[in-house]
Amino acid sequence: MHSISLGFFSISATQLLMLGSLLLAAGVGHIVGKPKKVGVLDLLLGMTLAGLVVARIVFVAIWFPLYLASPLSMLDIRDGGFHMWAGVVTGLAFGAWRCWKRQELVAPLTAGLLAAFVVGDMAGASHISAMSKEADLPAYNLNTLDGKPTTLAKLAHGKPVIVNLWASWCPPCRREMPALAEAQRRHKDMVFIFVNQDTDVAAAKQFISDTHLVIDNVVLDPAGQIPQAVGSSALPTTLFYDGGKHMVDLHIGGFSIASFSDALDKFTETLKKNEHAK
Known part of the structure; x- marks a missing residue:
């Protein structure tokens, strides 16, 4: 399935995968950082928020003339207008900056991101394979x-x-x-x-x-x-x-x-x- 509907609310498989990856990264980061009582959930949320904001700003900048007719639509993120790579780079940069200030975050954050990347990549490939019959x-x-x-x-x-x-x-x-x-x-x-x-x-x-x-x-x-x-x-x-x-x-x-x-x-x-x- 490409999406799941709960009444009038729908969530795409991509969004579910991103949410699952975030929770996995937080869980693995918690386990790795537990000896030093360090968690990375707040950091991951901060990285995600920073990435989304910059991804939106870059997308709006690229398509700025098309938003001029209705300037408030720049704030309407329901249109899915995000520049993915700008968001990814910003999120990683934000995480690196926080790790530079707090060295104890490096190990749990790295472990969490690696786990999320590996599992997310496998889940994504499995989803694409399963959906090939619907292509x-x-x-x-x-x-x-x-x-x-x-x-x-x-x-x-x-x-x-x-x-x-x-x-x-x-x-x-x-x-x-x-x-x-x-x-x-x-x-x-x-x-x-x-x-x-x-x-x-x-x-x-x-x-x-x-x-x-x-x-x-x-x-x-x-x-x-x-x-x-x-x-x-x-x-x-x-x-x-x-x-x-x-x-x-x-x-x-x-x-x-x-x-x-x-x-x-x-x-x-x-x-x-x-x-x-x-």
Whole structure:
């Protein structure tokens, strides 16, 4: 599974892995530092917070022009806009600085981070292997808004595909839809497919009508076949498939214009690398 849902709350497998790694690092650090009565949980939390703050600042700086239309959105971290390597470097630098001031932290922190890295790497590899069977474009029969049968592959026309799983009752789905609609208008080299999860077809039609969105390739999946096939019950979920209809990326949660632009850049770069590798 790519995500786990608890009522209206969803957490991705990546977030679970990060949380588990943090707890493991704290546990191993506690064991190693116990003889000297040294714990590293506070330090790990400080490293995580420092890393997240800098990762967000760097991401916003990179995409600053896209945030200008709505400056307060810079603070809305729900769009998933973080620069990973800036965060990692900052977190490690913060940890090194604290260890320099308190030498007794070096051994427990190092042991904790090494344990988290090794176990996290193994768990990540296992997750990727387990999910490989869900990596192909699902072949279920779906219906268009006017009731015509179709499939994702039929709509794709052999092009790279971006599949967005959404519902009219889902707030982050509603927030991100204008950004996705604009991207669909601009990127004709890719196919965008919006797979609606409403059990009431009228609700999906009403949402599109009320918001005056101009979007193509809206299909209905009231039985939730596609989320089950890809292993993600969270909404929204956005899936990126190459021209061979193999999943190359997945994003759980809503996008902003900036974070979706970043995801599109990474997707395009992946497509280029795959093309050169042939």
